[in-house]
Amino acid sequence: MPLPASPGNGAGGPGALLVHPVREVVPWRMDMDRTAYLIVLDSVGIGAAPDAAEYGDAGASSIAHTAQAVGGLRMPVLQSMGLGNIPALLPDGIPILGVPPADAPRAGYGAMRERSKGKDTTTGHWEMAGIVLEKPFHTFPPGPPSFPPELLREFERRTGRRAIGDKAYSGTAIIDELGEEQMRTGAWIVYTSADSVFQIAAHEEVIPLSELYRGCEIARALCDPYMIGRVIARPFVGAPGAFHRTGNRRDFSYPPIAPTILDRLLERDIPVTGVGKIEDIFAERGISRSLHTTNNADTQAAVLELARAAQPGLVFANLIDFDMLWGHRRDAAGYARALEDADRFIGDLSSLLRPNDLILVTADHGNDPTFRGTDHTREYVPLITFSPAMPGRRLGIRDGFCDIAQTLASFFAIDAMPHGRSFLGP
Secondary structure, X not given: OOOOOOHHHHOOOOOOEOOOOOOOOOOOOOOOOOEEEEEEEXXXXXXXXXXXXXXXXXXXXXXXXXXXXXXXXXXXXXXXHOHHHOHHHOOOOOOOOOOOOOOOOOOEEEEEEOOOOOOOHHHHHHHHOOOOOOOOOOOOXXXXXXXOHHHHHHHHHHHOOOEEEEEEOOXXXXXXXXXXXXXXXXXXEEEEOXXXXXXXXXXXXXXXXXXHHHHHHHHHHHHHHHOOOEEEEEEEEOOOOOOEEOOOOEEEEOOOOOOOHHHHHHHOOOOEEEEOOHHHHOOOOOOOEEEOOOOHHHHHHHHHHHHHOOOOEEEEEEEOHHHXXXXXXXXXXXXXXXXXXXXXXXXXXXXXXXXXXXXXXXXXOEOOOOXXXXXXXXXEEEEEEEOOOOOOEEEEEEEOOOHHHHHHHHHOOOOOOOOOOOOOOO
């Protein structure tokens, strides 16, 4: 889909698009090693998308509302890079309390709106990698029941265990409600949400992790005909009244429906390192090395270690805690702490960059911790691009997360992707 030209080469008012033609080469020497760090702040949206009302999300703004809830954020690194300048680009942008606009941002700053239908992790990450979903992933009704009877019957038959739950529910609430029964009967707890997910919870002392993961593989095969985005293992431990989920979550994703920028990079022998749950999201496709971490702290530490080692190629990392621990649980204080921790991490990472390296900071969807319900929110996502070799500038509102994939193709001087526009250039 072609993008409209921006007025005055990006000097238009809020909502104007700043676009650049796809470049066949980038202004860096290709005989030098280089690394692009794509850092996804999972669920950190920056304002309701134009179609948010269609999802019941009008008025959502994950970062701005978090800042308001805690009396202001302290994020000096991303503030200096232009994070506080982004709300003014949006038609109804809400200023970020404690993160004012920078007079001269030292990075590229903008926002992206999603072209694919949906507001889930897989859809967002796939679009960043170059896949625009014309048909959204299938979602189940809230129920109960939520799942087709024939799907559950076959799942029970193949796994040899009964399934309980069968509704859309909060993951922590459903184990509080059904955890004791699960321990007593050995049944699976199966549930969904507003996203395209089939989730399976089980106590680790009742059903071993190996059996839980095997059950998820069975469910994955059964869910493929329905085009379900993810089957998720949700193990927990503890006693009734004191259950808690463990870090042994695993995501089993629908395989990408087209080649991604990750595949294209590997075809050119350019390393792709996934950190966090990236290999799960892409069904292990397009990844040359995976560091499977389960929380922000470990993911940030792994990325910094890769930077110290000057790992070339693409380092693609997901910081999951915003969504998993704070967004769905509507904990604005926890969300705020994670944002400030991430700001320090971006500062540490930027100090380790070589002259031709690049950091891309963005998100895959929203999950406003002050919003009603417990589901994701359909939002614009922030875009920050920093490199010692690039001046700070306004990137405007981008028409599609796929601009990330096109930019990476340009950065590594490989063939252009089918969708998106690179934002590298003069």
